Every structure is written in structure tokens, then in C-alpha cells.
Amino acid sequence: MTATLDYIHFILAPQMLNGLALGVSVILVALGLTIIFGLLDVINMSHGEFYAIGAFGALALSWLGVNYWLLIALVPLLMIPVAVLVERHLIRRVYDSADRHTSTLLLTFGLALILEDLLKILFGPNTHRPENPLPGATDLFGIFIPTYRLFLIGIGIAVVLAVAFVTYRTRLGAMVRAASFDANMAGSLGVRVGVVYSGAFAFGVALAGLAGVLLAPIYSVFPTMGHDFILMAFTVVIVGGMGSIWGAVIAGVALTQVQAISSLVISPVWADPIVFAVMVLVLMVRPQGLFGRLGHA
Amino acid sequence: MRDRLMLSMRASHAFMTIFAVGAVLCALWGSATGDSFYLRLGTEALILAGLAMSVELLLGYGGLLSLGQALYFGAGAYVSALVLRETPSFWLAMGAAFGFTLALGIIGGLIANRVRGVYFALITFGMAQVAAKTVYNTRELGGSDGLIGVPQIAVPLGPYSVSAADPVAFFLFVLGFMTLLYLLLAYLLGTPFGRVLTAMKANEKRVPFLGYSIWRARMVAYVVAALVAGVSGALYPMLRGFVSPELMFFETSGDALIMAVIGGLGTLVGAFYGAALITALKSVIGSWTEHHLIVIGALFVAAILFMPKGLIGRIRPRAEAILGGKRAIRAEAQEEHP
Numbered sequence: 001m002t003a004t005l006d007y008i009h010f011i012l013a014p015q016m017l018n019g020l021a022l023g024v025s026v027i028l029v030a031l032g033l034t035i036i037f038g039l040l041d042v043i044n045m046s047h048g049e050f051y052a053i054g055a056f057g058a059l060a061l062s063w064l065g066v067n068y069w070l071l072i073a074l075v076p077l078l079m080i081p082v083a084v085l086v087e088r089h090l091i092r093r094v095y096d097s098a099d100r101h102t103s104t105l106l107l108t109f110g111l112a113l114i115l116e117d118l119l120k121i122l123f124g125p126n127t128h129r130p131e132n133p134l135p136g137a138t139d140l141f142g143i144f145i146p147t148y149r150l151f152l153i154g155i156g157i158a159v160v161l162a163v164a165f166v167t168y169r170t171r172l173g174a175m176v177r178a179a180s181f182d183a184n185m186a187g188s189l190g191v192r193v194g195v196v197y198s199g200a201f202a203f204g205v206a207l208a209g210l211a212g213v214l215l216a217p218i219y220s221v222f223p224t225m226g227h228d229f230i231l232m233a234f235t236v237v238i239v240g241g242m243g244s245i246w247g248a249v250i251a252g253v254a255l256t257q258v259q260a261i262s263s264l265v266i267s268p269v270w271a272d273p274i275v276f277a278v279m280v281l282v283l284m285v286r287p288q289g290l291f292g293r294l295g296h297a
Numbered sequence: 298m299r300d301r302l303m304l305s306m307r308a309s310h311a312f313m314t315i316f317a318v319g320a321v322l323c324a325l326w327g328s329a330t331g332d333s334f335y336l337r338l339g340t341e342a343l344i345l346a347g348l349a350m351s352v353e354l355l356l357g358y359g360g361l362l363s364l365g366q367a368l369y370f371g372a373g374a375y376v377s378a379l380v381l382r383e384t385p386s387f388w389l390a391m392g393a394a395f396g397f398t399l400a401l402g403i404i405g406g407l408i409a410n411r412v413r414g415v416y417f418a419l420i421t422f423g424m425a426q427v428a429a430k431t432v433y434n435t436r437e438l439g440g441s442d443g444l445i446g447v448p449q450i451a452v453p454l455g456p457y458s459v460s461a462a463d464p465v466a467f468f469l470f471v472l473g474f475m476t477l478l479y480l481l482l483a484y485l486l487g488t489p490f491g492r493v494l495t496a497m498k499a500n501e502k503r504v505p506f507l508g509y510s511i512w513r514a515r516m517v518a519y520v521v522a523a524l525v526a527g528v529s530g531a532l533y534p535m536l537r538g539f540v541s542p543e544l545m546f547f548e549t550s551g552d553a554l555i556m557a558v559i560g561g562l563g564t565l566v567g568a569f570y571g572a573a574l575i576t577a578l579k580s581v582i583g584s585w586t587e588h589h590l591i592v593i594g595a596l597f598v599a600a601i602l603f604m605p606k607g608l609i610g611r612i613r614p615r616a617e618a619i620l621g622g623k624r625a626i627r628a629e630a631q632e633e634h635p
Contacts, residue, residue, distance in 0.1 A: 043415050093602055101415045102362045106558060107601050109551065113594030121588055227547070231426045234419050242415065269434040276427045280408055283420065287412045 011264065013143050019260025020253065021149035021218075024156030027252035028211035029229055030236040031163060031245065032204035038243025039180045039200040042091060042104040046112035047233070048226025050205045053115065054079065054212025055221045056123055059130055068133040068217075072155075075213045076206035083205035086111065087198045112226075119223040127222040134217075152214055159210070160249055167245060176200060180243075232256075235275055239282045241289030251290060255279075302495065306483055308616040309566040312609055313479060316569050320472050328465040336464035340536050342576035343471045347478055347529025348549070349556040349568035351522035354482055356554075357562035358491070359518045360498035362418040365425025366553050368405070369398045369523040371545030373530030375432065378444045378540040387452045391531055398527025399520065406519040410512060413501075422547065429545035443541030447534040461535045471532060475569070478525060483565060485521065494518055555593060559600050561607025570608055 029051055036044045044050075057075045062068060090111065094103040134148040167173040178186040179196040187193045219225065236255055240247025258278055259271040282290065320339070327336040348370045355361040373394040380390040409420050432438050439445070449462040452470060459470045485491055493514045497504050504511055534540050543549065552575065560571025575593065582589040604611055 037415070043418065090598065090602070094605075097605060099360065101418075102356070102360070103601060103605065105362065105415070105418060106554065107598060109554070110594045110598035110601065113551075113590045113597065117588050117591035117594065121591070231423060235423060238416060238419055238423075267434075269430070272430050273427050276423055279420075279423065283408075283411050283416070287416070 010143075012261070014145060015260050015264055016257060017140075017143065017145050017153075018149065019256045021152045022260070023253045023256035024153050025211050025215050026229070026232050026236055026256055027160060027249055028156060028207055028214070029233040030240070030248045030252055031160065032207035032211075033233055034237045034240065034243055034245065034248045035163075035207070036201055036204035037237070039176065040087075040091070040104075040197055041100060042108065042201075043101065044201075044204065045105055045109040046115055047108075047204075047208050048230035049112045049115035049119070050079065050083070050208040050226075051212045051229060052119060052221075052223060052226040053082075054209030055216040055225060056119055056212075056223075057209065058213040058216050059123075059128055059221050062130060068131075072210070072213055076210045079206050079209040080202040083202035084198045086205075087201040091201070092197075116223055116226075123223065125223060127220040129220050130216045132217040148217055152218070155214065159207075160245075163207075164245055231272070232275070235279045239279050239289060241291035244289065244291035247289055247291030302492070303487065304617050304621045305564070305613065306487065307620050308613045309483070309564050309609070311616055311620065312564075312566045312613070313476065313569070316566065316573075317472065317476055321469070324465050324468050324472075327468070333464040336468045337536065338576060338580055339573075340464070340468045340471050341533075342572045343468070343475050343569075344529050344532050344536065345552065345556065345576065346569045346572035347475055347532075348526050348553040349560065349572050350475075350478065350482060350565065351525040351529075352553045352557040353562065353565050353568045354486075354525065355518055355522045357557060357564065357567070358486060358498060359494045359515065360501075361515060361518065362415075363409075363519075363522070363550075364418050364422035364547065364554070365405075365550055366421075366522065366526045367545050367547065367549035368421075368425035368428050369402060369526035370530035370533075370549060370553075371429065371432070371540075371542070372401055373398050373527030374533040374540045374544050375438060375444070376527075377531035378447045378534035381447045381450060381534060382444070385448045385450045387450055387535070390450075390535075391528060394527050394531035395524060398523050398530075402520040402523025402527070405523065406516050410515050410519065422550075425545060425550060426547065429542055429547075432545055433542040439541075441542060443539055443543075444534075445539040447538045447540070449538065450535060452535075467536065471536075474532070475529075478528070479565065479569075482521075482525065486565070490514065490517060555597050557607075559597065559607055561609035561611070561613070564607065564609040564613060567607050567609040574608070 029047065032050075033044060033047050036042055036047075054075050057078060058068075058071045061071055061074065066074065090107060091104055094100070094107055097103040132148055134146075134151055136147050137144045138147045138150055140150070165173075167176065175186070175191045176196055176199075178189070179191050179193045183193045186196075232255070236248055236252045239255060240249070240251035255275050255278060259275050262274050263271050320343075323339060324336065327333075327339075348366060351366050351369070352363065355363050355366075376394045376397045377390040380386070380393045405421075405424055408424065409417055412420055433441055449460070452459040452461065452467075454470075459466045461467045486494070493504060493509045496507075496509070497511055497514055501511060504514075530544065533544065556571030556575050557568055558571070559574060560567025560569065578593060578596075579589050582592055600607065
């Protein structure tokens with residue numbers, strides 16, 4: 001009996017908490033993806049690169065001596081104008097092409113190549129390790145967990161709640177959901193759909209940037225760091241239902257827990273196939289994902 | 298039957314003839330100067346053209362965006378390498394790669410065809426990613442190093458024998474092989490199946506009302522594309538003598554997409570021109586900087602924005618006009634401005 005309790009206390013619980021910290025980061029990336037898809041009908045293949053840009057932005061600004069806590073707000077804000085330019089001048093041009101999904105996906109894929117190489121040119125291909133602003137561990141009911149991960153879980157929950165509040169409880173959120181549900185009707189009722197589109201894209205990109213800033217102290221920072229993350233984020237978005245905020249949250253927590261717990265039993269390198277198997281199973285039963293689309297539910 | 302599809306196919310055949318003649322001339326030049334580096338590179342471009350053709354079939358004709366064709370390309374390459382290391386027999390390696398990618402394509406098709414649209418794109422992306430990671434982490438398959446030491450074989454063709462060690466002969470052999478694949482696919486697109494596939498791209502909702510199964514057409518297209526990618530991949534270890542997990546990575550699928558889009562989606566022959574162009578660009582840029590991605594990415598974005606039909610798609614209407622008279626041009630104009 002005590003052996004079981006000890007197992008739960010010292011092995012399972014810390015692993016689940018670490019999984020939750022990873023889950024929060026995945027959710028931040030997936031939230032941006034799902035919002036962009038839910039509103040613009042665009043699969044943003046360059047999302048992983050925006051995440052990397054966030055991390056590198058934090059790195060570069062911290063070299064200049066900017067305080068880490070300021071970066072958390074500053075980097076996502078700096079990414080907004082970039083994202084607006086990308087939406088206005090690149091993505092918007094192919095909205096009206098015959099197959100919008102395909103052409104926007106290909107366009108953002110091309111953009112991803114450019115951004116990745118830009119990062120390589122600016123920062124070199126090497127791996128950087130920023131300093132951890134919250135070193136040490138915290139004793140949480142006898143479980144030692146790195147303080148920074150606890151902070152990550154806290155800020156992640158705060159961001160998710162804030163996004164959900166704005167989307168579902170404010171006038172701005174109602175306008176955004178209306179534009180997603182029926183752009184023409186929302187436009188004729190005075191919603192500036194073009195602005196909403198740019199704003200939604202910029203917001204999604206800013207979330208990816210935020211995830212980059214937050215994760216930089218835990219994971220290493222390198223130009224292709226987005227690649228590792230984007231598959232998980234896509235999986236979360238598919239399982240949760242494209243364009244669903246709560247779907248992304250629930251799927252993000254569930255899948256990272258599956259990953260965390262399964263790596264206790266088998267080699268962690270098999271965690272990805274297991275997560276993918278869960279995704280296939282979900283699609284077999286519910287091809288549209290667990291939850292409906294933003295603005296449609 | 299004479300219609301738009303046949304006419305455009307005839308134009309594509311003309312471009313394929315030009316390409317093949319140009320390639321043979323290059324081979325002659327190569328054998329005259331005793332070059333082997335560029336001939337090897339050209340052979341690789343042809344092999345990648347095979348992969349790009351599988352993208353052409355799926356996306357260009359069926360409207361199915363697969364982000365994971367490298368899965369089958371890599372699977373074919375690995376199976377071929379494994380067989381060749383045991384028994385250096387060309388036909389055995391090809392047969393094994395064919396059988397394995399057939400099975401893999403059916404399994405993958407059953408999974409991916411559960412969903413459509415962007416979900417299809419993402420699930421094919423995921424499948425390839427997971428397969429690549431699995432290979433990357435499997436020590437029996439060489440892990441991150443891949444498999445080396447694939448012997449250079451001789452390809453028995455009836456009374457003749459082509460040695461993979463001879464750059465000119467192997468280049469010409471691969472050219473012939475890919476031309477055959479091209480002709481097979483062109484024939485397939487002319488069959489009722491090909492018509493259903495193009496109809497599906499035009500309007501997926503109407504096709505079932507005409508009594509055709511969407512699922513079956515998508516499944517056949519997916520499996521055929523997997524086979525095309527698989528047998529193309531099987532040639533890779535014969536050329537380079539090794540395989541690595543990079544062959545399965547998204548970069549490879551992405552390259553195939555770029556080649557197909559820049560060459561021209563829905564032209565089939567665009568795969569060859571795209572593959573040749575991108576391989577040449579990479580080689581030229583690679584000789585003075587390692588940052589070729591930014592150039593290719595910019596070119597790709599520019600192609601999508603300003604030339605969505607690709608190189609061949611851009612000039613093909615003229616070829617059609619020459620081949621089919623002025624009527625074709627009018628039909629094209631009506632199609633664009635109804």
C-alpha cells in the first residue's frame with residue numbers, strides 16, 4: 001500500500017505536473033493555431049516559426065539587458081505588427097483563390113521556410129540556453145517541482161481564462177465570433193471584418209510568440225525549435241476540434257498527460273506514436289474532433 | 298475522346314518530350330566531358346520528380362493536399378536498401394518496395410481518408426512525422442545515421458544490363474523509368490477513374506449524385522500516389538548507396554510540394570520541370586551559401602502569389618493552342634472568365 005502511495009507521490013505526481021507544464025505550453029501554441037483556423041480558415045504552417053521567433057526575440061532582447069518579466073509582455077506585442085503585415089500583404093491575397101485551404105497552407109509553408117532561414121542567418125544554427133529567471137524548486141505537498149514550471153502552469157491557466165473570457169463574454173469577442181460564423185452578415189451589421197481578420201491572425205501569432213518566450217528558459221532555443229512542437233500542437237488542434245478553444249485546452253491537457261504517463265512505462269521516444277494513435281482513434285469516432293468550431297457552437 | 302483533359306494531356310506530353318530530349322542531351326554532354334557529379338545530381342532530380350509526380354496526382358488532379366508523401370518515398374528507399382544489402386537484385390528490391398508501400402499506402406489511406414480537407418493534410422503530415430521519428434529511433438534501421446553500404450548493383454533489362462555505378466547509363470535508365478511512370482499516370486488519368494478524380498476536385502459534393510464513390514476514388518488515388526512515391530524512393534539507395542531518416546522528414550515532403558507547385562499543379566509534367574529547377578537552384582545556391590531555404594521559400598511564395606498555375610501551367614495554354622487550334626484558347630478564356 002505504501003509502495004503504491006509512494007509511487008503516486010514521488011513518481012506519478014511529479015511526472016503529471018511536468019506533463020501539465022508541457023501541456024500549458026502546447027495549449028498556448030495550439031490556441032493560436034485554432035483561433036487562426038477558426039476565424040480565417042487558414043492552417044498556419046508558419047506557426048512553429050513564429051513560436052521560434054518569440055523565443056529568439058526574448059533571447060536577443062535579454063542580451064540587450066531587458067528584464068525577463070518585461071519580455072513576457074513586450075515580445076508578443078512586438079510580433080503583432082509583423083503578423084498584421086503578413087496577413088495584409090501575403091495571406092489576404094490568396095483568400096479568394098479557388099481552394100483557400102490549400103493555397104493559404106502552401107503560402108504559410110513557404111513563409112515558414114523563409115522565417116526559419118532568416119533565424120539561421122541572424123542567430124546561427126547553434127543552440128542557445130537562456131538563463132532561468134526562477135531557478136530552484138518548490139516543495140508542493142512533498143513534491144519538488146521546478147519553480148519556473150509552476151509559474152508556467154499558473155500563467156498558462158491565466159492566459160487561457162483571459163482568452164476564453166474575451167471570446168465568450170465581451171462585445172469584442174461577440175464581434176469576432178460573428179465574423180467567424182458569417183463574415184458577410186457580420187460585415188453588413190457593421191463589424192469591420194478585415195480588421196477582425198488581421199487582429200485574429202496577429203493575436204494567434206502573439207500567442208505563439210508568448211509560448212516561445214515562456215518556454216525559452218526550459219527548452220533550448222534553436223532555429224528549428226518550432227518543428228518539434230508543431231506536430232503536437234496540430235494533434236491537439238485536430239483532437240480538440242479545429243477552431244475550438246475549449247477543445248484545444250482539453251485535448252492539450254489530455255494528450256500531454258498521455259505522453260507524460262506513457263513515458264513512465266515505455267521509452268519516451270514512443271510517446272509521439274502513442275499520442276498519434278490517440279488522435280487516429282478520436283478521428284475514427286468523431287472526424288470533426290471533440291468540440292465544434294469557434295462561433296459555431 | 299477529344300476534350301479539355303485530353304488536349305491538356307497532349308500538351309503535357311509535348312513538354313515531356315522536350316524534357317526527355319533535353320535530359321538525353323545533358324547525358325550526352327555528361328558522357329563527353331566525363332562528368333559524374335552533375336549526372337548523379339540529375340539522377341537525383343529525376344527520382345525526386347517521381348515523388349513530385351505523386352503530389353501532382355493527389356493535389357494537382359484530385360485536390361488532395363498530402364503533407365506526408367515522404368513517408369512512402371522513405372519507406373520505399375529503406376525497403377530497397379534493406380533488400381539490396383542482403384541480395385543485390387534490382388527486381389527483388391523493386392518488388393519488395395512495391396509490395397511494402399502498397400500495404401503501407403492501404404493502411405495510411407484507410408486512416409487519412411476518414412477525414413477530408415485540412416484534416417487530411419494534417420493527418421498525412423502527422424503520419425509521416427511519426428513514421429520518421431520511429432525510424433529515427435529504431436537502432437535496427439540505423440537510427441539517425443541511416444543505412445550505409447548499399448552495394449552498387451546491375452539492373453538486368455532483358456539482354457542488356459545497366460550498372461548503377463555508371464553515371465550516364467543509370468541516369469538514362471532512371472529517365473526511362475520515370476518517363477514510364479509518367480505515361481502510366483497519364484494513361485490512368487484518362488480512364489474513368491481519372492475522370493472521377495478530376496470531377497472530385499471540381500466539385501466533391503456532386504460526384505456522389507452521379508453515382509460515383511468519392512471514397513473509392515480518393516483511396517485509389519492515395520494508394521497509387523503512395524506506390525509512385527515508393528518505387529521512386531526505391532531507386533534512391535541504388536544511386537547514393539545509403540538511406541537516412543531525412544528522406545522521410547517533412548523537408549522531403551515539402552520539397553516535393555514545392556517542385557509540383559512551381560512546375561505547375563495539374564500538368565503532371567510540371568513535376569519534372571519543378572524537380573529539375575529546384576535541384577539545380579539548390580546546387581547553385583549551395584555552392585556559395587548554405588542558406589538556400591530563404592531563396593526557395595521566397596520563390597515558392599512568389600509562385601503562389603503571382604503564378605499559381607506554375608511554370609508549365611502558365612505556358613501550357615499556348616502549347617494547347619498550337620496542338621488543338623484556336624478553339625482551345627477560347628475554351629480556356631471562357632473557363633477563366635465565365
